[in-house]
Amino acid sequence: MTTIRLILCLVPSSLAFALGGAHFWRAGQYPFSVGCMLFALLVWRREAWIRQAVLVLLPLLAARWIWTAAQSVQLRMFMEQPWMRLACILLGVSSFTATAALLLEGKTGDVWYGRGKKRALIRTGAFFGTIAVLTPLLFVAPQVFLTERFLPGWAPLHILLAGFWASWVASRLGDRGAAPRTRLFIWRLFSAAFFAQLALGLAGYGLFLMTGKLHLPVPGMILAAPLYRGGGLFMPILFGVSVLLAGAAWCSHLCYFGVWDTVAASGCKALPPPRWMPRLRLVCLGLTLAVPILLRLSGAPTEAAVALGLAFGLLLLPVAALLSRRYGSACYCLAVCPLGLVARWLGKIAPWRIRRTDACTRCLACTRVCRYGALAPDRLESGRPGPGCTLCRDCLSVCRHDGLAMTLYGKTCGAAESVFVVLLSIMHAVFLAVARV
Structure with missing residues (x-):
């Protein structure tokens, strides 16, 4: 040349x-x-x-x-x-x-x-996909962009930079060797951005709040708050659409609470979580749906509802510090958070699954890295992860024999994981671009 x-x-x-x-x-x-x-x-x-x-x-x-x-x-x-x-x-x-x-x-x-020819297509797809999702918001609700609030007219540059970010994320998530570290990095970044805006909102800077008013940022309140208020379905709809698209991966990539539970568990050897945890989460889901309705019918003050919601969210700290570190599993997600259970149910509609292949050697490397108790030996023998699977793909990254694969509508194809990576990269970039309390 x-x-x-x-x-x-x-x-x-x-x-x-x-x-x-x-x-x-x-x-x-x-x-x-x-x-x-x-x-x-x-x-x-x-x-x-x-x-x-x-x-x-x-x-x-x-x-x-x-x-x-x-x-x-x-x-x-x-x-x-x-x-x-x-x-x-x-x-x-x-x-x-x-x-x-x-x-x-x-x-x-x-x-x-x-x-970078190998991952060029997923980078391009994430770049233009992010721009395609964010551009309509520029005409429908430009106020969701912080750039537009502080520098009116500059949101298009915000969207372009989000596209570049999505492209980089896709290149890293598309590399199985780098995917686990990248997932934790971008997940923590999103949560940090979310809670930084919450802190600024608490400090009186209303421009950092989506509606100008403070909302309690506890995942369970996505279900409880509309039941208590009798309206306000934006967050449940956003959560539902996200899960229908990405399945339970919402819990391992986009939940601003779950990342800290996983970080607490990451420093320890993964042990099988106790069998009572899924049953406790079912109880928590029932309370999340029943308590706000009872508070509303009884005419309880908003302060009482906020206090209960805050207490529910603060359970993350002792659960992560004690149980998650002990078992090496994301115990708040497995035992307390009701959204994880809803994501599991709705995720059955999403097309993504992880399945064992004939190349599996039963080395149990995947079992040792799973933080959600989804790959116990008996589940591995059945050919599919347990219901706790959040599609984090750590098992795919650690497997050296191609013993696990991602499927699309039950069919193993080379493009399934690439499309999944592009989708998650777009969702992460969009959530980060408009992350507001």
């Missing part, structure tokens, strides 16, 4: 983005201008997913030039001014932008963008 070929391949794309950045800046759309200039630089990076992203963005930018030409010509014609030269210039820039994309498709582009 000669230097001249490389320049002829990459410079047009970089210049096309620079021209787009200048156009958006002149139009006062500064976040889009910054995004274009960022891609003008990223074109020179060798990651394969960058080329895939650029091959989508450059045609969109070319279409934008055509739209601008049409608008400008209409305006010139209405004002009875010359318009032919302007139309030729703008359409020429559009053609140049589209041609720049075609130049990346050749052998020079194949050689230059040779890094």
Whole structure:
């Protein structure tokens, strides 16, 4: 690959983005201008997913030039001014932008963008998937973006950065060797961001609260609060949709409480959790549904309901410190949190499952890393994890024989785990981008 070929391949794309950045800046759309200039630089990076992203963005930018030409010509014609030269210039820039994309498709582009080809598609999917989910919120509820509250008009850049973050997360979760550490890192990051905003809200900074009012951030209250108030179904709907999409993985990737329970358990050898824990969680679910209804019917003050909810959430501390560290299992999730039980039931509708394959050697490496008691030897013999499985995939990462696999609607296919990783990366990035109490 000669230097001249490389320049002829990459410079047009970089210049096309620079021209787009200048156009958006002149139009006062500064976040889009910054995004274009960022891609003008990223074109020179060798990651394969960058080329895939650029091959989508450059045609969109070319279409934008055509739209601008049409608008400008209409305006010139209405004002009875010359318009032919302007139309030729703008359409020429559009053609140049589209041609720049075609130049990346050749052998020079194949050689230059040779890094990370194995996970390029999942990175691209996570990038555009996150942008596709967040962009409608920009028009429907822009206030959910903190950027929009502090820097009005800059939420598009917030969305773009969320897309980049999702792409990185997908690349790490897609690497089985790095997935366990990455999962704990991004999970703790999300929880830290969530509780940092809670602390700022408690300090009187209402801009950090989604509705401007403080809500008790205890997972069980997602079910209890609407029953007590007689309304407010946004959080139950969000939780339900998340579980229908990702199954019980909500408990091992997105729950802002469960991460600290898992962290407490991670420093100890995993032991089979006591059999009474699932029964206790069923009792907790019944209390979570019954107590708020009784409080509402009895006319109990809001302070009493808040106090009970807070006490329920504070159980995390002694349970994690005593039981989770003793058994090496996420005991708050297994014995106390009612959402875990609901996620288990709803998760049966989701298509994702982990199953044993014929390559399993019964080495029990997966049993030793499972923090949810789902892979006891008897469950492994049955060919499937127990009901406590949260699809954390730690078992897949530790298995050296491909003895476990992720299935989609009961069928083992190579794309199942990749699609699952993309979905979780998008959900994590979206939750982090709008993480508000």
